[in-house]
Amino acid sequence: MSTSAAIASTSAVLPRRGGVLNALSDAFWRNPRLLLFLMLAPPVLWLGVVYLGSLFALLLQSFFSIDEFSGLINREFTLKTYGELLLPSNMDIMIRTVVMAASVTIASAIVAFPIAYFAARYARGKWKALFYLGVMLPLWSSYLVKVYAWKLILAKEGILTWALDKLHLTWLLDAWLSLPVVGGNSLSVSFTGTFIVFVYVWLPFMILPIQAALERVPGNLIEASADLGASPAQTFRNVLFPLALPGIIAGSIFTFSLTLGDYIIPQIIGNSQYFIGQAVYSLQGTAGNIPLAAAFTVVPIVVMGIYLWMARRMGAFDAL
Amino acid sequence: MRSDRNSSAPIALKIAAAAGLLFLHIPLLLIFVYAFTTEEKSYQWPPPGLTAKWFAVTWNRPDVWEALALSLKVAAISTLIAIILGTLCAAAVSRSKFFGRETISLLVILPIALPGIITGISLRSAFSLMNIPFSTWTIVLGHATFCIVVVYNNAVARFRRTSGSMIEASYDLGADGFQTFRHIVLPNIGTALLAGGMLAFALSFDEVIVTTFTAGQQQTLPIWMLEELVRPRQRPVTNVVAMVVVLVTLLPILAAYYLTRDGDQTAGSGK
Numbered sequence: 001m002s003t004s005a006a007i008a009s010t011s012a013v014l015p016r017r018g019g020v021l022n023a024l025s026d027a028f029w030r031n032p033r034l035l036l037f038l039m040l041a042p043p044v045l046w047l048g049v050v051y052l053g054s055l056f057a058l059l060l061q062s063f064f065s066i067d068e069f070s071g072l073i074n075r076e077f078t079l080k081t082y083g084e085l086l087l088p089s090n091m092d093i094m095i096r097t098v099v100m101a102a103s104v105t106i107a108s109a110i111v112a113f114p115i116a117y118f119a120a121r122y123a124r125g126k127w128k129a130l131f132y133l134g135v136m137l138p139l140w141s142s143y144l145v146k147v148y149a150w151k152l153i154l155a156k157e158g159i160l161t162w163a164l165d166k167l168h169l170t171w172l173l174d175a176w177l178s179l180p181v182v183g184g185n186s187l188s189v190s191f192t193g194t195f196i197v198f199v200y201v202w203l204p205f206m207i208l209p210i211q212a213a214l215e216r217v218p219g220n221l222i223e224a225s226a227d228l229g230a231s232p233a234q235t236f237r238n239v240l241f242p243l244a245l246p247g248i249i250a251g252s253i254f255t256f257s258l259t260l261g262d263y264i265i266p267q268i269i270g271n272s273q274y275f276i277g278q279a280v281y282s283l284q285g286t287a288g289n290i291p292l293a294a295a296f297t298v299v300p301i302v303v304m305g306i307y308l309w310m311a312r313r314m315g316a317f318d319a320l
Numbered sequence: 321m322r323s324d325r326n327s328s329a330p331i332a333l334k335i336a337a338a339a340g341l342l343f344l345h346i347p348l349l350l351i352f353v354y355a356f357t358t359e360e361k362s363y364q365w366p367p368p369g370l371t372a373k374w375f376a377v378t379w380n381r382p383d384v385w386e387a388l389a390l391s392l393k394v395a396a397i398s399t400l401i402a403i404i405l406g407t408l409c410a411a412a413v414s415r416s417k418f419f420g421r422e423t424i425s426l427l428v429i430l431p432i433a434l435p436g437i438i439t440g441i442s443l444r445s446a447f448s449l450m451n452i453p454f455s456t457w458t459i460v461l462g463h464a465t466f467c468i469v470v471v472y473n474n475a476v477a478r479f480r481r482t483s484g485s486m487i488e489a490s491y492d493l494g495a496d497g498f499q500t501f502r503h504i505v506l507p508n509i510g511t512a513l514l515a516g517g518m519l520a521f522a523l524s525f526d527e528v529i530v531t532t533f534t535a536g537q538q539q540t541l542p543i544w545m546l547e548e549l550v551r552p553r554q555r556p557v558t559n560v561v562a563m564v565v566v567l568v569t570l571l572p573i574l575a576a577y578y579l580t581r582d583g584d585q586t587a588g589s590g591k
Contacts, residue, residue, distance in 0.1 A: 025496035043409040051465050054446035114336030122329040138344040140573045142526045144545045145562045149347035152363045159365040261435015277437050297438050
């Protein structure tokens with residue numbers, strides 16, 4: 001800048017120091033944009049080239065098609081692959097996945113709310129730390145170990161059957177398993193099992209944002225509602241729930257997105273009917289049909305895009 | 321309404337919260353019991369007997385050690401890359417407002433906001449398009465990408481709490497940019513970086529979805545476990561490995577918690 005030359009002549013300013021590092025330091029001071037650029041370049045290059053680059057390469061391939069006879073990829077622009085997505089069998093996979101993701105999200109919100117509310121409003125001191133760690137430890141524990149634990153629990157000879165037997169409730173389990181869609185031979189090969197494990201694994205992702213949102217609700221707001229004659233149910237519906245909603249939506253971004261793309265849980269605990277993740281995995285692996293696999297991945301991207309856009313409008317990003 | 325509502329919760333809420341926490345923890349505790357079971361062929365409960373011999377069997381399994389070594393190596397390199405890139409990004413985003421700032425935070429969050437399978441399959445198809453053979457580095461490439469956000473989040477939160485007046489004071493007292501970074505910025509954000517690094521390490525150590533696409537024939541510990549889950553060979557060994565994994569991931573998480581716990585009292589935050 002031109003003013004720095006004028007100031008440099010006055011004695012109040014230290015003389016310029018020599019050396020490359022000092023020159024560099026001075027350059028950064030004089031031109032903050034240079035420093036900003038140098039700081040941003042490595043992460044943006046990494047994410048832009050490695051992540052976005054390969055993402056776009058993949059999306060590009062969804063406009064190619066596969067030759068049914070030779071099995072080779074035909075590199076010409078076509079929407080044929082997207083047409084294949086609309087086949088009834090593929091539509092089933094997509095609907096099944098979205099319905100599962102939605103029910104997992106709703107169930108997690110219901111289970112998470114009391115934990116988050118208690119931790120935000122009533123837990124103090126030691127209890128607060130205990131609740132925090134109680135959520136953080138399962139969140140960061142190994143994903144596969146958690147799935148494995150449920151394989152142990154849900155197995156026919158496992159602890160759940162044993163406990164129900166002790167409680168003389170085996171008939172309840174049998175009745176549930178004989179239901180169409182949600183039932184099956186045992187819990188570990190049914191949609192119910194898949195659903196329970198999904199809720200378990202993603203639950204901490206729901207608790208933390210709800211808790212963050214509820215921490216910001218002043219306690220006297222709840223008391224004021226009660227003073228004005230609202231029943232606890234009314235207070236919940238008209239005061240607490242609207243204020244917690246951004247947190248619930250923030251948490252649902254995780255539960256929804258993670259369920260949409262997961263292919264390991266339904267593979268280990270569930271029946272043989274595919275979810276989107278499994279379809280993508282088998283299409284790119286054994287079937288070698290990269291274009292259709294790529295077109296399938298567009299589904300969660302589009303669904304999440306719409307979801308994130310709506311979440312942003314409802315102010316969910318402030319609760320993250 | 322009574323005025324002491326703040327101190328005690330309704331009993332229904334207490335029960336619901338306690339049940340929720342139990343739901344989160346009982347499965348993990350079960351892993352510890354199963355590591356000692358004498359039953360080899362099924363997941364029978366209650367265990368017919370207890371033994372510690374599977375620890376010795378697991379200790380002598382070279383495939384477990386190889387998988388562990390690869391996992392540690394990948395996690396260490398990915399964490400290092402994530403710390404550097406995540407901190408740079410956080411510093412840039414928090415110290416100035418510039419055009420495209422929102423886009424950059426979105427770009428950092430995207431790898432975990434989109435399902436992991438998308439990251440995995442994009443990288444896999446990019447590798448095959450460019451004829452890159454699978455190696456440790458292809459795994460690292462994937463892991464570092466989604467670890468950046470963990471470090472970034474921790475660092476951004478700390479930068480926000482670090483008072484800008486301290487940095488200005490340092491310049492006023494004659495320190496140059498590097499001295500300020502070394503003596504003022506680094507001590508302030510150090511614990512946040514360490515915590516972010518530990519979480520990134522735990523995330524990478526545990527990752528399986530992206531890894532299945534970028535590992536080829538190599539086995540990290542989660543891939544080894546996945547193989548055992550899909551095609552069980554020796555169930556008791558899996559039980560022991562599962563227990564050890566729980567214990568190993570426990571330590572960095574506890575450490576990260578203690579490191580960031582006092583973050584609110586950062587020096588100079590009152591100014």
